[in-house]
Amino acid sequence: MKLIYRIVIRISFVLTLVLGVWAVFFYIAMMDEVNDEVDDSLEDYSEAIIIRALAGEELPSQNNGSNNQYYLREVTGEYADSHEDITYKDSMVYIVEKGETEPARILTTLFKDDENRYYELTVSTPSIEKDDLTDAIRNWMIFLYVALLLVVIAVNAWVFQRSMRPLYVLLHWLDDYRIGNKNEPLKNNTQITEFRKLNEAAMRNAERSERLFEQQKQFIGNASHEIQTPLAICRNRLEMMMEDESLSEAQLEELMKTHQTLEYITKLNKSLLLLSKIDNGQFTEIKELELNGLLKQYLDDYKEVYAYRKIRTEVVERGIFRIRMNESLATVLVTNLLKNAFVHNIDGGHIRIEITPDSFTFCNSGVGHPLDKERIFERFYQGTKKEGSTGLGLAIVDSICRLQGIRLRYYYENEEHCFEISGKPI
Structure with missing residues (x-):
């Protein structure tokens, strides 16, 4: 697997986790903010009604034209003691002006007047359809999440590709490099210190390989000459000796066996030298x-x-x-x-x-x-x-x-x- 693909996969995996956690917290925070804004509005409305009620002033209309509604009723002390002073909830309420039931945010609070009478005030304000809001927020977050993920991955891949270009140039040069052939010089200008050092190391190794290659060629050539020559001399001398008519049959037979052994050694030497040349890559012309x-x-x-x-x-x-x-x-x-x-x-x-x-x-x-x-x-x-x-x-x-x-x-x-x-x- 290429390095860029491995990095993109790892970045994608990490970003999926990070952005996923971020999306959950963002969604929770957004919904809390929506409820806080509605709750603040309800608190202001209920406070205005309580102040008027305690002051003995005329209370506002139960419907003020903005679809906000309130209900005020007297309760017993036992009821007040058994309930919380302030509670919030989401419920369905009937809107008189619209003549229909809609979801609303409801604030219920308990208070008492100077005569120690307890009252329960219920204030409600219509809220937008929370299911619709939830769906809209979720859909937009998924869209933004995926878009952000793709953009970040694309930017990282582009930056990585641009940053690693000197490495790819070097790899391409190494792929085309052939020891013993006339190779193009490495043209890989870069300001990155690590890549400059890598280029220098590759050039040094290429030069060292060329020197070793030439040394091996010279050694094999010398070995071929130095070994083949004495073998040829030995064979010629044996052939001359075998022409001597004074030799017995047994002596001639031994000389023939020795000659065959020298022939075998000569062929073996040639084969080994050929194998060495092949293994050293000395046959470069194609x-x-x-x-x-x-x-x-x-x-x-x-x-x-x-x-x-x-x-x-x-x-x-x-x-x-x-x-x-x-x-x-x-x-x-x-x-x-x-x-x-x-x-x-x-x-x-x-x-x-x-x-x-x-x-x-x-x-x-x-x-x-x-x-x-x-x-x-x-x-x-x-x-x-x-x-x-x-x-x-x-x-x-x-x-x-x-x-x-x-x-x-x-x-x-x-x-x-x-x-x-x-x-x-x-």
């Missing part, structure tokens, strides 16, 4: 290739080499398999799969190569059971030891496929061992 042509170029050579085994070969072309990869590695890939199909075959067996626009499959007869899928591409692993095999052929194929982003699959079907390579068609 172009569009047609593997059908590569197969035809080398297939006849292998047929001649292994003609004594009477192995039948069949090529089924259902399309042209094109792919972008390094040409040298493509040659190694095809030749190693060809050699594997011949070396690990049986005398009088067969090889079937099927080519489609999406896949390139080598199938061959061999041992009558499937190979170990978990280990078949391991270095030096050989299900059955074959003369002249180093156990690195399929490991090299696997390394090439992983380096070039090619899919490699082994399966056993119809008594055939199949190796399928597939990549995104061009």
Whole structure:
């Protein structure tokens, strides 16, 4: 998950809780304020009536034209003692002028005059429909809550995107960076200290990687030269010694075994050096290739080499398999799969190569059971030891496929061992 999405989700979750709590308190506070305003008006109205009543003045009309109403009645002392002095409640009252019943806020208060007579005054004022008010407040709060939440999230996402732009520029540069290739310089001007330090660290690591890459290339080149040369000298000397007619048959046989061992070491050294180059990413040049042509170029050579085994070969072309990869590695890939199909075959067996626009499959007869899928591409692993095999052929194929982003699959079907390579068609 991208960083911006994770941050937006977390901000949304936190804001939902915070704004939700705020909305509840705001709603309660608003309703209390509405009731307080009505209650203050009722208190002023009731106070004016009580003052007139105690002063013996004429009381106002029970309906003053504003729909406010009052009812004054004398009560007993016991009644006054058993009730609170002031109470508020919401109820329905009949409005005489309108001739209908409406919700009202009612204030009931008890007082006594100079003659110790108790009175109960009930004052009411019509209130707006509280259900309608509640619905209106709730709906508007939900609308404002959602709108505020979306605006805050959008603003945060925009600010984050703008602030993190240098990071995305750096990530894009790192994605495109290829060791050993000519790379574009990093252009990422920023005033943010942390991003400047990150840019500098990335540049330092890129320079260090380039130096190590060059050192590895030089080491591999030197190793190849220094090891291959003495091996070639040893082989030549053995060949010269084997031409000596004074050697006994036993001595000649030992020299031949030593020569074969040197040949094996030479092939092993070349394979290991190739694997090192592949793992170090030294094959950087990539172009569009047609593997059908590569197969035809080398297939006849292998047929001649292994003609004594009477192995039948069949090529089924259902399309042209094109792919972008390094040409040298493509040659190694095809030749190693060809050699594997011949070396690990049986005398009088067969090889079937099927080519489609999406896949390139080598199938061959061999041992009558499937190979170990978990280990078949391991270095030096050989299900059955074959003369002249180093156990690195399929490991090299696997390394090439992983380096070039090619899919490699082994399966056993119809008594055939199949190796399928597939990549995104061009």
